[in-house]
Amino acid sequence: MTERHVLGLSGGKDSAALAIFMRQHFPERDIHYFFTDTGKELPEVYEFLGRLEGFLGRPIEYLNPNRGFDFWLRQYNNFLPSPNTRWCTRQLKLEPFKRWVRPWLNDGDTVISYVAIRADEDHREGMVAQHENMHVRLPFREHGIDKSGVVEILEASGLGLPAYYSWRSRSGCTFCFFQQKIEWVRLKQVHPDAFEAAKAYEKTALEHGSPFTWSQRESLEELERPERMAQIQADYELRKQREMARRRPNPLRQQLEGAVDIDDLFLEDEGGGACLVCHK
Template sequence: MELPFRHILSLSGGKDSAALAIYMRDRVPEMEYVFHDTGKELPETYEYLGRLEALLGKPIHKSTVENGDFIGFDQLLKIYGGMLPSNHRRWCTRMMKLKPFERFIGKDNCYNYVGLRADEKREGYISHKPNIKPLYPFIEDGLVKADIERILEESGLGMPPYTNWGRTRSGCFFCFYQQKIEWVRLKEAHPDLFEEAKAYEKPGKNATTVFYWCGDEPLEELEKPERMAQIVRDHAAAQERARNKATNRSLLHILGGVDDYEERNGCLICQL
């Protein structure tokens, strides 16, 4: 006998998954909501998810618990010998996002609702388990960035509050996919979290190499006033170049409100 399908929507703390939860709330009453908590999210993320939970009228399951124990970043970092994750060694995504997600589903059949928009050009399947079937309501219904922002505003939830100080994505406050301007903004908005991120940049217990969040640039160098000023100037210049190219934007960009310079790299399960 085939098992019935569960309906599960993963939340990252970002705008797209939050908007999708609101969009699907009355369409799929049996929807389950899950958040993969690393223990290193921004305080604004936790606050945003709390407000979303109240709006949905259902609890958001926290998945990063195994046998009653919280398995977050600090616990896993010890297992990996102090080796920080990077785009070449993304153990954080695999161990704190994907595996808890698959453990939450188990062997059940599942429709997994993914918040990819119709104006994005990237693949969105998060898990390759045969019992997990991805669905993309925004793509199917032709919804673009402007629609997502409208859904959030009309619901009263609004955009994630970390966007007010220049953060463009959800995920750990030390995510290696951050732009350098976001590191500057983090230091300005949350100097304590910047210091915590900086403290991780040290050799692992069996390592002779120091791992840095920003490639080969230590945060100790990035936070120097002259370097931060240069990053701010470089970012402003990049934005200006993007705006100057706006005359060649497609109709989709014009109608959909897509930011040409918005980076969409990163892990889908962390940042949608």
């Protein structure tokens, strides 16, 4: 029997920082780094994972679902996934991981999964292990590392943040329903082809009676109207100004804490939340 160590990467800042942290502080552990690839990821995610792989000095294993998003969309009668029916996470993220570790568990090996839940995320819990030989560890919580600590780890490593953080709050599929409306606007601006693909999925779903649109209470066709996009951008800038005025500057950590990012400004009815498997 063998002890296996695994660490899932989402293409986001937290899991990348955790991989760096484990590599630097526990180099003796033979950690298997993996990324569950839905095939609908941002190009910036693949670019960042490539640079992270170079830093770690070992390969990141890409796990692929047996069937892609299009197959499962048909299986679910063209009903789009939503915060309440996250079939995409289950079929494209969780199931491939379970298939990957199943041979180890069947052989009696112990699998230790490291999850990037930070010390300042008391409201979050890691994946519940569904096998007696599977154990979940939360190193950031154990070592008191918060969001600022994550940024420090990435900056000190030379990797910095993934490029999409300049316009988006998290990794995940290009059409993730957890996006805020401002992120849909920016997706159209930065990756117009991905926006058009999302719009096509939505149109097909609505034609088949799906009760969901990607963005709550309006379709992407409605959202992309110039006057609506202008309103969304203006509302976002107003929220950003209010948040900046509310904050108390910390001269010792001004670079890390003075900036306002999209994640700080999400509205409950505009997205927010997010699946740990996809976004950490």
